Amino acid sequence: ATTQRTQRMDQRRSLMDALGQEDVLPVNYTGPAMAVDLVVDEFMRLLDDKFPEDGVPVSLADEKQFYQDIAKERDELYVPEARLAKAVSAHAQGDANSLLDMGVYMSGESLFQALIVVGEPGSGKGALLAHTGLHHQKASKEDLVIMHFAGSCFDASNPVR
Structure with missing residues (x-):
């Protein structure tokens, strides 16, 4: 001992x-x-x-503002579709039960995977995500919400940036 x-x-x-x-x-x-x-x-x-x-480079702050502006612009064009908005919002909030009930998830484990939104160009995918992201920023100020819209500028499609 x-x-x-x-x-x-x-x-x-x-x-x-x-x-x-x-x-x-x-x-x-x-x-x-x-x-x-x-x-x-x-x-x-x-x-x-x-x-x-x-010590944050000015370009990083500028880039953040650029994407915030894009999100606001796309949010203004958003045409609500209740089921999609509810699904994306539930995913952002980590509400697996709602997503299971809606048939979006097959199991609670799906919460730990990315939610992929697909559709034709101009169908409102970006507007839906911008609306949800901005709404989540306002409702949950303590959460970090990073919005990046691929194809919105020359560097936006660069996975390294």
């Missing part, structure tokens, strides 16, 4: 030394919610340190 205790103490010391080298300090927390908050805060701090906002 003493040997196991000594080994655990050595492992703990080794872990604490490694954490100290990474500028991570041990923290006491009162429950799972606080632990999650601490991890998220630490992750955001690390992201800010590695990728400061003021």
